[in-house]
């Protein structure tokens with residue numbers, strides 16, 4: 445406790461006293477407005493220079509990287525910032541009274557503020573650093589079920605979830621006898637809940653069907669914002685509204701939304717929101733759980749160890765305040781700094797330009813793929829704007845199969861042409877069962893992809909198809 449008090453003191457005082465030192469060690473590469481962005485459009489070739497890996501070759505062919513839903517490449521500003529921190533600042537955070545520890549702590553806590561601002565959370569206490577989306581969901585599943593659920597209580601997920609939003613709950617079902625239910629999908633890859641013809645304006649559009657799944661035993665709804673297989677953008681704000689009318693909190697899995705469009709957790713009013721740094725140009729091993737303060741206060745710690753305690757005795761241990769209660773052990777403070785730089789990079793381009801670019805790519809890819817004989821594209825089809833919702837219904841992910849060609853064969857042969865796509869079940873086996881397939885080929889886009897790369901993909905698929 446004594447050290448922690450010092451830590452708080454220095455956190456407040458040092459930036460004021462030595463701010464010039466703190467800012468001077470790092471060469472800033474992320475500018476407030478990316479110089480390549482003009483009037484919401486950007487010069488893609490210049491943007492690609494920020495990602496040197498994109499100009500490498502594989503098998504003697506230029507790399508076409510279309511596996512961004514799995515992980516994105518990292519811009520130089522992120523890599524430089526992390527290297528700078530290890531070179532010049534490295535020390536454990538929160539516990540040292542010495543200069544380096546204070547500097548590292550300042551960077552780590554500045555990253556928390558950057559994340560807060562990124563998703564528009566009310567307070568930094570609501571931002572918990574985790575290893576990624578998976579750990580964030582497991583944290584809620586474990587702590588929420590332990591404190592808020594009894595045997596026979598229900599959690600509702602959807603048929604399009606990533607395994608991390610299924611198995612985390614199933615583990616709790618095995619331990620505590622809770623029941624995991626799911627909302628099925630329609631053939632078009634959207635949830636089996638329907639916009640009502642004349643929605644009342646104060647509910648922002650009503651969805652019939654969701655209530656069919658809710659019972660008095662429903663304690664939480666946990667839903668992907670964007671499907672990592674179908675690209676479907678789920679109407680999470682409406683789900684949240686209806687859930688709240690029944691007193692049920694909602695967790696939104698934002699792994700595939702946070703990289704692509706502006707998320708505002710206060711506007712969405714979700715109770716928990718989880719995302720991963722590595723899918724949004726940041727480092728691996730760092731992610732975020734946002735939780736409304738009132739919920740995080742109610743939940744017990746997830747793991748025990750250093751940092752998360754207030755006082756430890758053999759008789760009784762008390763816990764730290766938020767968000768430290770959920771951050772046991774040494775955090776990946778270099779990765780949090782890297783994540784902050786990734787957010788700065790995104791901000792410097794702006795989501796308006798990013799979303800416009802990625803939507804054009806998704807549209808173009810869908811159009812081009814549809815001209816291939818025997819192709820089956822899964823999930824929402826073009827046009828991308830779903831009428832009545834005023835929202836994008838498919839985002840930056842296109843999954844498909846061609847005739848009887850196995851997805852693994854297609855992916856392996858595309859790889860030989862320098863094209864990196866993902867194949868398989870994409871950690872969504874229940875969704876594959878629903879679609880009656882073992883897997884798909886998935887192309888997924890990031891802010892640095894080009895129409896030329898999609899042309900290369902389409903030409904590659906045609907070439908592979910001719911071989912069968």
Ligand SMILES: Cc1ncc(COP(=O)(O)O)c(C=O)c1O
Pocket residue numbers: 513514575576577578579606608609668670671672697699700720
């Ligand atoms: C929708 C969705 N949820 C969760 C995850 C898990 O993310 P991570 O492996 O970064 O924890 C992924 C990863 O692909 C995902 O796409």
